[in-house]
Amino acid sequence: MTASLTQTSPRIAFIGGGNMATALARGFVQSGLCQPASLHIIDPGDATRETWQGFGAATAATCDAALSNCKVWFFAVKPQNMRVAIEAARPFLQDDTLVVSIAAGLRADTLASWLGTTAQPWTRLVRSMPNTPSLVGAGATGLAALSGVTDADRAWVGQLFEAVGKAVWVRDDEALDAVTGLSGSGPAYVFLFLESLIQGGIDLGLDAVQARELALATVQGACTLASQSEDPLHTLREKVTSKGGTTAAALGSFEADGFEVMVRRAMAAAAERARQMSRELA
Ligand SMILES: NC(=O)C1=CN([C@@H]2O[C@H](COP(=O)(O)OP(=O)(O)OC[C@H]3O[C@@H](n4cnc5c(N)ncnc54)[C@H](O)[C@@H]3O)[C@@H](O)[C@H]2O)C=CC1
Numbered sequence: 001m002t003a004s005l006t007q008t009s010p011r012i013a014f015i016g017g018g019n020m021a022t023a024l025a026r027g028f029v030q031s032g033l034c035q036p037a038s039l040h041i042i043d044p045g046d047a048t049r050e051t052w053q054g055f056g057a058a059t060a061a062t063c064d065a066a067l068s069n070c071k072v073w074f075f076a077v078k079p080q081n082m083r084v085a086i087e088a089a090r091p092f093l094q095d096d097t098l099v100v101s102i103a104a105g106l107r108a109d110t111l112a113s114w115l116g117t118t119a120q121p122w123t124r125l126v127r128s129m130p131n132t133p134s135l136v137g138a139g140a141t142g143l144a145a146l147s148g149v150t151d152a153d154r155a156w157v158g159q160l161f162e163a164v165g166k167a168v169w170v171r172d173d174e175a176l177d178a179v180t181g182l183s184g185s186g187p188a189y190v191f192l193f194l195e196s197l198i199q200g201g202i203d204l205g206l207d208a209v210q211a212r213e214l215a216l217a218t219v220q221g222a223c224t225l226a227s228q229s230e231d232p233l234h235t236l237r238e239k240v241t242s243k244g245g246t247t248a249a250a251l252g253s254f255e256a257d258g259f260e261v262m263v264r265r266a267m268a269a270a271a272e273r274a275r276q277m278s279r280e281l282a
C-alpha cells in the first residue's frame with residue numbers, strides 16, 4: 001500500500017494552511033508519503049502562503065482549478081470558516097475526490113450538505129480529529145467515514161494519518177467529540193501539566209533549564225514505560241508509590257484536590273463544546 005501511494009504521487013490539497021495543516025502536511029512529507037511539490041495549499045494569508053512556498057508547496061489565495069487535480073482535499077480552516085471554504089471549493093469537486101475534514105464539532109452530514117453531495121451515492125467524506133504532535137510523527141487521530149467512503153479510501157486515509165502517528169477508526173461521527181475531548185485537545189492538557197511540573201520544580205529550588213529537562217524526561221519516560229509494559233497503569237503507579245513515602249504524599253494531595261474529577265470534567269467540557277459547535281454551525 002505504501003508503495004502504490006508513493007508511486008502514484010497523488011496531489012494533496014489543504015484548504016487552510018495554518019497550525020494543523022502544517023503539522024499534517026509536513027508530517028506526510030517527513031514520513032516520505034508525499035513530496036512538498038505534491039501539496040497545494042489554499043490560504044488567504046500572504047505570510048502563510050510565503051511560508052508554504054518556501055517549503056516547496058504550490059499555493060493559492062483562493063480555490064482554483066488546480067484543486068480538481070488533487071486526489072484528497074483536507075479542509076483545515078476554523079470551524080466558523082468551514083462553510084465558506086467548502087462552498088468555494090465545491091465547483092472543483094471530482095467524482096473521485098476524497099474529502100477529509102479536520103474541524104472540531106462539524107458533523108459529516110453537515111459538511112456533505114455544504115459540499116452538495118448528500119444526494120450522491122459517492123459522498124467520499126472522512127471526518128478526522130488529529131492533534132498537533134502529528135508534526136513530529138507522534139500524533140493521535142480519530143477517524144469516522146460516511147458510507148460512500150470505500151475500503152480503499154479508508155486504507156488510504158488511514159495510511160496518511162498512520163504516517164504521522166496513531167490513527168483509529170471510531171464507531172461513528174459522534175464518537176469524534178469524545179476523541180476531541182481526549183486526544184484532539186489533549187496535547188494542551190499535557191503541556192499545561194508540564195508547565196505546572198516545571199514551575200513546581202522551580203518553586204522547589206531547581207533552575208528552569210534543569211526543571212524543564214527533568215519534567216520532559218519524566219513524562220516521556222512514563223509514557224514509554226506505560227506503552228511497553230504489560231502492567232496496567234494502576235500497577236505502574238503503585239510501583240512508584242512506597243507506603244508512607246513521598247509519592248503517597250503527592251497522590252494524597254492530588255486526591256484531596258480532586259485531580260481525577262478535574263481532568264474528566266475538563267474533557268467533558270471539550271466534548272460538550274464540540275457538540276455545541278455542531279449545533280451552532282449546522
Ligand atoms: N490546532 C489544533 O490542535 C487542532 C485543530 N483542529 C482543527 O483544525 C482546524 C484548523 O485549526 P488550526 O490549524 O489550529 O487553525 P489556524 O488558524 O492555525 O489555521 C486556519 C487557516 O485557515 C485559513 N483560512 C481562513 N479562511 C479560509 C478560507 N476560506 N479558505 C482557505 N483558508 C482559510 C487561515 O488563514 C489560517 O491560516 C480547525 O477546524 C480545528 O478545529 C483539529 C485538531 C487539532
Ligand SMILES: O=C(O)[C@@H]1CCC=N1
Pocket residue numbers: 104180184185
Ligand atoms: O481547540 C480547538 O477547538 C481545536 C480542536 C482540537 C484542538 N484544537
